[in-house]
Amino acid sequence: MRNYIILASATALAACGGAGPQSAGSVGAPSSGGSGSTGTFVNPTETKTYDAIGGAQHFAYKTRDDGQTQYGELYAGxxxxxxxxxxxxxxxxxxxxxxxxxxxxxxxxxxxxxxFQDPAHRVDFGGLSQPQADVPQLPAAANIQYLQAGSSSGPVISGGDPNHYVVGNDTFTSQVQTFFYQKPGTTTQYVTYAGYVRNTLGVVKQTDPVTKGTYLENSYSLDRAVFAYGERSDNSVVPKTGSASFTGDMLATMVFNPLIDTDPLASTYFQWITGSQTTTVDFAKLSVSSAFNGTVSAAALDAYTNGNYVLPGGTTFTAHGSATIDLVGKGGFTGTIGDAKFTTPGGKDYVVSIAGSSLDGAFFGPAAQEIGGGFRIVGGTPDQRIDILGAYTGKK
Incomplete structure (x- = not known):
């Protein structure tokens, strides 16, 4: 299994990650909306705290080694x-x-x-010490830095597969947190995007009240978050006339299970979407229009479910949204997603029936030359569990 340094606290965990030596310029300074005087985002000089824009997900459920489905499920986003x-x-x-x-x-x-502060927790992909299951391995050009910490105890049946959670034996427990972010200056100077993965697992041997046989019950508690943070622009520097186009990156986490009503073994798995976005802003009309394009990654699998899911790795994602600028009232722009669709490598389309959505963002940099924010798409078809939360950045 992967190597984790045992820590004294589950809520105050020490780690500092990324591949190789880390200078001030190789770590992301947090951004405006927090404490500390103005510094530089790419080469930080002062301690700062940044408020991020994005979303979070939680999924808790159980599996057992004599079954193939999840049960006791609870999802929230x-x-x-x-x-x-x-x-x-x-x-x-x-x-x-x-x-x-x-x-x-x-x-x-x-x-x-x-x-996150211990240099020993700086991780990358490959070798014994690497990001845990369901942390996305983005292309090298994305320049993602990974920081990870956690602890585990008890016997392990199998582990070390980045596409499968650790399979524990009786009394096994584990909680591992991973924070990852794009190194500032890679594609944008004043804002960046980041993600957070926390996987908690406990395994207990149980006795079936009917058959009197024993089985291993796995309890999962999985948290995901994706967000953008940086040095937000003062309202006074945001243009009031003209228009601009901002292009950049997009990262999203999702659950996509449309089979609850048709497949008794249908299970829900987290998947990541990576890609790009283009946002057009009409400052005079206070209007924002965004287009998102991405590629879905394969899911990380748990113990004992059948591992079947609808959207294979390589599925494409598109979505469009619009928002209205309200710097005084909202601190940026807010709106909704109008449409979203997935297309599998085999050419099958899945159009998302949207029950609720949001598109949020703000301007970043001393001249509002960059943007960053988040979006959410909640599926509305009965007996389906579909929820997509994303973050994005862009520059003129």
Whole structure:
């Protein structure tokens, strides 16, 4: 299985990640909306705390080694607005310490403060020490830095597969947190995107009251978050006339299970979407229009379910949304997603019936030359579990 350094606290965890030596310029400084005087995002000089825009998800359920389906399921998701807090990133460049919090009660996610500071927790893909299951391995050009910490105890049946959660034996417990972010300056100078994965697992041997046989019961509690943070623009520098186009990156986490009503073994798995976005802003009309394009990654599988899911790796994703700028009232722009669709490698389309959605963002940089934000798409078809939460960045 993967190697994790045992820590004294489950809520104040130490780690500092990324591949190779990490200078001030190779770690992401948090951004405006927080404490500390103005510094530079790419090369931070002062400790700052940044309010992030994005969303969080939580999925808890159980499996057993004599069955093929999930049970006791509870899912929740939530997205914040530019002025609605709950997701923060703090960075201390002197000591290379990150502190990350994701506290979104409507998503049933409350991480406390995750403190990443130990150089031994700097990880990348490959070898014995690497990001845990369901942390997306993005292309090298994306320049993603990974920080991870956690602890585990008890016997293991199998582990070490990045596409499969650890399979534990009786009394096994594990909780591991991973924070990952794009190194500032890679594609944007004043805003970046990031993700958070927390996997909690407990295994207990149970006795079936009917058959009197024993089985291993696996309890999963899985948290995901994706968000954008950086140095937000002062309202005074945001143009009031003209228009501009912002292009950049997009990252999303989702659950997509449309088979609950048709397949008794249908299970729900988290999947990531990576891609790009283009946003057009008409400053005079206070209007925002965004288009998202991405590719779905394969799911990480749990123990004992059948592993079948609808959207294979390589499925494409498209969505379009619109928003209205309200700098004084909202601190940026807010709106909705109008349409979303997936197309599998075999050419089958899945059009999402949208029950609820959001598109949120803000301007970043001393001249509002960049944008960042989040979006959410909640499926509305009965007996389906579909929820997509994303973050994006862009520059003129």
């Amino acid at each position: 939530d997205a914040n607005t530019p002025r609605d807090g709950g997701i923060t990133v703090a960075y201390n460049p002197r000591d290379a310490i990150f502190e990350v919090t994701v506290n979104r009660p409507l998503a049933s996610v409350s991480t406390g403060t995750n403190r």
